Amino acid sequence: MKNRLRNYGLWISIIALIPMLCEGFGISILPANYEEIALAVLGIVVLLGIVNNPNTVTHSFLDDKE
Secondary structure, eight states: OHHHHTOHHHHHHHHHHHHHHHHHTTOOOSOTTHHHHHHHHHHHHHHHTOSOOTTOSSOSSSOOOO
16 A cells, blocks of 8 residues: 555546546636646656556566566
């Protein structure tokens, strides 16, 4: 569980959930072009390698053979 709490991908997902919940309750906090901004931010995050699976042995693009 500690590994998952240290994962940047988890925290990015939780942060992304907050505006979605607000929209569900009728509170508009996002700008009109939020999709473009989100795609740009996600592209940068993926490029930096922040989104990954912390439970793999290799910690890279290779799949575990186990």
